Every structure is written in C-alpha cells, then in structure tokens.
Amino acid sequence: MRVLRIGTYAEALAASGAHPFVRYEFAPEAPLEGLAHPGGGAVALVRHSAKRGAVLSLIGRRLDALAQMLAQPEVAELLFAEARAGLISVPAPLLDDLRERFRLGPGGDWEWMVTTVNPPLSSAEGRVLELGPEWAERLIAFLAQHNPRTDGEPFARAGQRWVGVVDDGVAGAVGELAACGCAEPNQGGILALAGITVRPDRRGEGLGAAVTAALTRPGVRADGAVTLGMYADNDSARRIYHALGYRTEVVFASRVVTARERRG
Template identity: 55%
Template sequence: MWTRTAPPAVPGEGRVVALHPADRAEATAFLEAHSPRTHGQPFARSGQLWLGVRDDDGSLLACGGSEPSEAGTPTLAGIAVATDRRRSGLGAAVTAALTRRGVEEAGACALGMFADNDSARRVYERLGFTTGMRWRSRWVDTQALRPGERA
C-alpha cells in the first residue's frame, strides 16, 4: 500500500513519541509478544525511525517503524499495539505520525501488510493508503521436504 498524501490528524497522535536505539530490546520484545509475524526489526539498520506510545508507567503500548526503501520512499513496518489495547486508536496514531513524516520528507510513504489483517487494512485506508499490488507468499519448512522435492 502507498500514499502521497499526509493523513488527517488522528486522536491520540499527541501521545506518539520517538523511540531511541537504546529502546531496541524493549521494542523487539514488544513486537515478539504482540505482533510475532511482523517483519519489523527495530533499529536493525541505519536510517530507521521508530515511534511509540507509552503508558503512564513508561511501558510500550504501541510502536511502529519506518525506513527508506532502495528508492528512498519511507516504508513502514512493525506497527503493533498491545493486545489488550487494540481498537483504541493507538495503531492509527503511530501510523499517521510515521506517514505524515514520510510524506513530508519524501513525498510518499509505503507499507506492506499481511492479507488477512483486515483491521489494519481499514486503518491504512482511512489514513489515505491505497493498494498498489496484491500478492501472496508462504513460508515453506524446507526441513520437511523429501529429498529431491522442491518448495
């Protein structure tokens, strides 16, 4: 999905804060607990921006990241909300903040998503993203293949 338009203001966006490389282990553990299928890798490469929303006790409630693609377009990944806080607007707030910054800096913003995540798709469409292409892939357990069998 992609957009060239900054999203409208989203409730809760004022709670979004920058995460720092020192938060890498915390953000990685958060994603493992609340979005184990994600391809997001906090602070794994230079040029990444990670944002989050913290609870009053300082713990992460939501996070998401952006990094430039080979063409320079910011690509979002790892957008996740704590399972007990979903449907509260935190994912939209993080996504809107990342998208707005990407559009302002590069003129466009993109993201990939799992086809079965209809909740995320509704959020992204509400924020102005459009589907550029659809495709499917699957993980193959190569250890389970018989000799000579191809994936």
Template identity: 40%
Template sequence: MQVTTFPSRTADLFTQGLELQPGSALLRFGAARSRPAERISWCGDGAVAWLDEPRGHLWSVGEPAAAAGLTLRAAHQLPGRIRGFTGPRGVDALLGRHLAVADPVAWAFRWTLDEPPRHPAEERVSELGEAHHGRLLAFLGAHSPSHSTGPGSSNVSLWAGIQGAGGRLVACGALSALPDSGAPLMASVATDAALRGQGLGAALTSWLTRYAVRRYGLCTLWQLADNTPADRLYTRLGYRNEDPCVAARIGTP
C-alpha cells in the same frame, strides 16, 4: 506465459509505462528509475520483474500471465537463486503448473501521497532512539512475534512509540525502506495486546504516515488481504488499495 524480451542486468523497467497503470504502484514506488548497475531485471510484453538478490526474492508487476512467465524464466536462468516472489494476484496459480510454489499469502501493497486526518492521540507519539532498542525487541516479541523488521535493522530510518505509565511501551512502529528504491515503508506496527481497540495503533500509524509524507512525499505499507480492521484503518488514513499481490516461496519439487 510467453516472454518477448530476454533478461538483462540493464533492462529498463519503465519503457512500457506500466508504472502509470493501476495495479503497478510497486513498480512506481518500489523500483529505482536510476537502473542500478547491480540490479538484475527482466522485461516482457505487459510485465516487468526485478531481483532482490540478497534475499533471492523476485518482484514483478503487470499482467499476471506475463509476470508469471518472467518469474519462470528467472527461476530457470538463475537456478537456486530465486527462493521466493511477489507478483500480481494469480501468479502463484500459474507458476504452480511449472514450479513447486509453497505458502502463498495474499497481500495488498498500499500507498498514499497525502497527510492523513490528524488523530487526537498523535501527541502521545515520540521518536525512539537506540537506547530503546532492547525495550522495542522485548515488546515486539511479546505483542507481535511475526514482526517484519526489528530494532537495529539497517534499512530502518525511524522508530516511534507511545509510552504509558512509568515509561512502559504500549505501541510502536517503524519506517523502513523498500529494498530497490529506498521509498519509505511502514513496518512492525504493534500495540500492547491488553490495550487494543483504544486507538493507539491508529494514532501511531497516522503519525508515521504524516512523518513520511512530509519528509519523503509518500508512505507505503503491506497489508494482509484478509485483515479487515487494518483495511478499514488504512482506508480511513487515505491509503490507496489498487495493488493486490501474492507472495510465495519457490520450494523443491
């Protein structure tokens, strides 16, 4: 895990052209090219990494051994400030030889630049404003307790939902943003547990994807690697699946 370039607040993440290579969409869409002055980033031979400082989370792309080397260097140079990481699949095992890596989870970072085929139930989807936040919070708590984004989150640009009889919420989802670039990220898509399998989640996901592509030119999302139904749905909607990642916490040895 040899690193050839020392870290710098102004390290240019795009000099190696990694963003053009398969498996590096997280860099292409997730890191701002404008090189924000406050961004702390690292460049190595075959990998780059950048820090989401408020969360203490390090993002990396590239060759797994090189990405692991950058993550290890960051953890040593900023002790206590790197509390977790997301990187190419295999980084967790390499880092585990040197750091206390806890709770690794395999993900796929997926993306599309194209509008999906129209779902017949998309006409039931509508935007949800601030007046719906209480209902959204209750719905997510009941049907998706581990949701990543909640109503009122500052990085959410849009909530959308499907309502049933009497205005009862039966599905919802949000467009959030990747932390460095601000690119649209679909998040917290949930369906009433009693109504799953009826296409409500597919309609909502299709609607949100179409909205993001029309407004921003792309849409991204995170998918758990072993979620087969989600994999089928996102593939049908045109999301690319070329970016296997792993996320984990860095614990105390």
C-alpha cells in the same frame, strides 16, 4: 514468446505500465535485474528485502502477460540464479499458475500499499513519542509477544525511526509500551512502514492510527510517498490504513519455491 531483458529503472517503469510498486520500490539511479513481456504491462524484477534477501517480484497491469511470463524458462533462471530454492512474489490471482510451474514451500499473502497524501490528524497523535536505541530490547520483546510475523527489526539498520505510545509509569518509572511502529528507507529510497503494533488490551483507542499517521506525515512531506506491507488477513489494519489515505495497489502471494522434477 521471447521475454526481454531489462536493466534500468526507466525500462522497468515503462514495461510495467508505470506500476506504483516499480515507481516506489526501486531506485531510479540503480541498475536492476529483470525481464519484461514483449507486449508490455508485465515485468519480473529482483527486489532486495532487508529481511528476506532477494525476491523475484512479478508486477504489472496485465495478469495474462504475467501468467505468460511465469511459464518462461528465463524467469526460473533468474529465480534460481543463486540457489536451488528461490523466493517469488506474484499477484495473488496467479497462485495456481505458480503452483503449476513450481513446487511451493512456505510463504504468505500480503498487500502492498502506498500513500501520496498527508493523513488526517489522529486524536491520539499527541501521545506518540520518539523511541531511541535504548528502547531496542523492549521493542524486540514487545513485537515478539504481540506481532511475531512483523518484518520490523528494531534498530537493525541505519536510518530507522521508531515511535510509540508509552503508558504512565509508577513513581517516576518508565511505563510499558502500548503501541509502536517504524519507518525506514526502502530499496527505492523512500520511507516504508513496519512493525505497527498495538498491545491487545489497548486496541480500539486509535493508537495504531496515531503511530501510522505520525510516521507517514514526514515521509509524504519529504518524498511525496510512503509505502507499507501488511498480511492480507489483517482486516482491522487494512481499515485503519485505508482511512489514513493508503491504497492497496497489489495483493501478493509470496512463496519459497523449488523447481519441479522433470518426468520422462
């Protein structure tokens, strides 16, 4: 099999079978680095994450074609173009294929979601407040304590919007954070959510849904879609997001990998 090199959004969208991840995670006007299966339905694209750097993502409608691509030397060349170890994301069913091809390092499994509809109004949404840069230190501490795996980085980049729910303070003092979340533009230019966190003693009150809905509605209105990623073991978060209109389009296994030593 001879993989095809692609360098435009239009080529990637067509070769992936118009996969939503390609549609919403890449900018139509920007050049890209990628490979495509000659039979269609599978691509390997370099995606740039604000926190994790370059990630080679295998995406498409055909698992068989993705598995075939994973075995091609051109994929390894693209993966290790800048270093001897690379970060790759494949659909979770291909984790064993990934293990056969490369030596696996740290990583995790996560779900990529998107919505194109306005969420229903949350009962607690009226309590959601805008949080400015003066909240940065408190947000960082809050996330470190209650959601250390998050990709949310308070006010680390321009374009972030942080919101939260704050407890009533004593004698006019500012209260403690009960919940927070962020929306910021992704590589494709549409809003992606991160850092959705609720303090453990306040869970079950609808605060996570309220924060998510408040961040989602403006993005759907402006761009027609909003995305988010969540760790695949977070069942309670999944229920909340799905109830708000998000749909899981792909479950990824992401790993840092190195090349296997050749024998012989």
